[in-house]
Amino acid sequence: MQRSEPEAGDHPAEAIETIRVDSETIVEAYERNLDRADLNHTVVIRVLPAFTSSVSGELYTIQSGNSYPSEMSPKPLHIEPVAFIEARGENLVSFPAAEDEEAREVWRSDVKSSLKEEVDVEVGTVSVSLKTDYQSLG
Known part of the structure; x- marks a missing residue:
């Protein structure tokens, strides 16, 4: 899927077509959010600028x-x-x-087998569907 160059006012992340992320990272982030005793943080998958057609996501804790x-x-x-x-x-x-x-191991396996091929992300004022590429990045 080809996207045109962003127009003025578009969010730069709209250029993203595929997000690469380790499936273990998603499982860990999800587990940590469900398991946490401290409600003062949330674990997410973070994508850093510069936004290109293919980007990598990483584990990140928001305080x-x-x-x-x-x-x-x-x-x-x-x-x-x-x-x-x-x-x-x-x-x-x-x-x-x-x-x-x-x-927990059965649960982790179930989560890994339930990963989507595309994920919808709110970028600016629009929702963008990103293809996922689950791989070992370590």
């Missing part, structure tokens, strides 16, 4: 009350890990206790 400087433009994209996951699989409904490592 409550922190923000990017107002003069920073464009700002990084933050994508909730749940955006990458299809709403299916009985193990996704029942998140196991931390002590039950065997059940």
Whole structure:
């Protein structure tokens, strides 16, 4: 899918067509958000500028009350890990206790098998569908 160059007023992230992210990173981010005792942070997949047709996402923790400087433009994209996951699989409904490592492994496997081929992301005032490329980036 070819996109034209962004027009004036378009968000630079609209140039993104594919996001590369390690499937383990998405599982870890999702698990940490469900498992957290400290509600003052959220774990997301962050994409840093410069935005090109193919970008990489990384694990990032947002601390409550922190923000990017107002003069920073464009700002990084933050994508909730749940955006990458299809709403299916009985193990996704029942998140196991931390002590039950065997059940956690089954849950992690279920999450990995439920990853979407495309993810919708709000960019500026529009929603963009990005192809996903799950790979080991480490």
